[in-house]
Amino acid sequence: MERVGIGIIGCGNISGAYLKAMASFPILDVCGVADLNHALAEAKAGEFNVPAMRIDELLADPKVEIIVNLTVPKAHVAVGLQALEAGKHAYSEKPLGITFAEGKKLAEAAKAKGLRIGAAPDTFLGGGHQTARSLIDQGVIGQAVGGTATFMCPGHERWHPNPAFYYEVGGGPMLDMGPYYITDLVNLFGPVAQVAGFAVSPRKERIITSEPRNGERVAVHVATHVAGLMAFANGAVVQIGMSFDVAGHKHVPLEIYGTEGTLIVPDPNHFGGDVELLRKGGAFEKQALTAPYGDGNYRSIGVADLAHAIRSNRPHRANGDLALHVLEVMEAFHTASDSGRTVAITTQTERPMPLSQSLVDGRLGK
Structure with missing residues (x-):
């Protein structure tokens, strides 16, 4: 090709x-x-x-x-x-x-x-997330019920060499980390129908502790702690928490609930990781990854899929409709918080096709 x-x-x-x-x-x-x-x-x-x-x-x-x-x-x-x-x-x-x-x-x-x-993100095309998607599509967890999506940390000023933009308009934990979680949830469940939420900013400035700007103060212009609910078109309701204000926690990044089982989905900021399945009445068991691209950082697989789609005249997966839908959902948390009401999502998007539909010999483009 x-x-x-x-x-x-x-x-x-x-x-x-x-x-x-x-x-x-x-x-x-x-x-x-x-x-x-x-x-x-x-x-x-x-x-x-x-x-x-x-x-x-x-x-x-x-x-x-x-x-x-x-x-x-x-x-x-x-x-x-x-x-x-x-x-x-x-x-x-x-x-x-x-x-x-x-x-x-x-x-x-x-x-x-x-x-x-x-x-981006294209991490939902990784082996961990495609394996979780396959289990859901096989009906292993039964009817979709809900889940939790959690990213919480003390803030990126601890490690990023130039972290100020995370606290400017366009930054914050929802726009920064939310795309990974919400995109993967659309991959697993389909589009979001409604959003409710609260967005707050506990601190008005942050102190950089990374080099080379250690000690500088950065003004905060965005919400740095966002909590909410997403009601999906398929009936699932997912709790979400995105924060730059939490010292530590014990939540897993993504937990998916169904009437017949629960899935632990890997960190959506990564391509691989452990997928764990609990069948009703049993215990959590690690699942073998059944899809490729779970063994490294393939941050550009979305570009490669786009390239193959152009040559093959087919839809690409990390597409504009998906990205626009996720952007509307993320903004809706702030709208819901400001207005005190539930916000209906106006955009529609299809669940991206499973990556398996474009693999040759088990790899994209091999």
């Missing part, structure tokens, strides 16, 4: 993981990397032996078919629109945008131009 040219805009902290993982997918041909800070692009280019380019050069390169947008969240839509205007498909880091309105603008622009958009 003819390779698909990839251009990366944004050479920050996450770009190394993408570039390393892209080597796992023969269909991807990295044509160049670019950043507003050209020195960053040159450093990343040298590390991964790819060309460093200016942003306008990358957008004009006829070999590039997909722009992978790894900029900060508040730039995702602006860069995505640039890519579409240049005639490129656009795939961004999560979230699709920092508001539902701007995400919708990007989705509408893509449809008007006949181009594809997509967004």
Whole structure:
């Protein structure tokens, strides 16, 4: 199959993981990397032996078919629109945008131009999550009842070298970590119908304890503790908690309940991990992973799936409809908190196809 040219805009902290993982997918041909800070692009280019380019050069390169947008969240839509205007498909880091309105603008622009958009996370395509999906689809847990989704930590200023953007508009635990959990839940259950929630900000500033900005104070402009409920179209009701204000906890990341059993689903920020199943009347038992891509960090499998979809003229899984739906759900928690009411979700999305439908010899594109 003819390779698909990839251009990366944004050479920050996450770009190394993408570039390393892209080597796992023969269909991807990295044509160049670019950043507003050209020195960053040159450093990343040298590390991964790819060309460093200016942003306008990358957008004009006829070999590039997909722009992978790894900029900060508040730039995702602006860069995505640039890519579409240049005639490129656009795939961004999560979230699709920092508001539902701007995400919708990007989705509408893509449809008007006949181009594809997509967004991380693509971890739901990992072996742990596809195995859990398969067990649900087989009816092992019976009728879907609900679940819990939990990400709680003291804050990213402990480890990130430049954490201020996590506390600016477009940051916070829901927009930062919520995409992993909600996307995986849509993979497992289907779309969300209604949301209720509360969003609070216990502290007005944070102190960075990571290097090189150790000791700096950062103002907080977003809610840093969000708790809520998601009512799914299939009848399941899931409790969710996303926080940058919790010292520690004992919750697992994802627990899924059915009338006949309970599933422990791996951390949705990772591709693999343990899947545990409790059948009614029994005890939790670890399940063998029945899907590939559970043995490493494949952070770009969504891009590879998009590339294969372009060549095969089929839908891609980490698609714009899914990303826009997740963005609307995340924003709805804040709307629900501000208004004191339950919020109906207006977007629709299909559960992404199981990855098994596109595997050859057990691997995507092998």
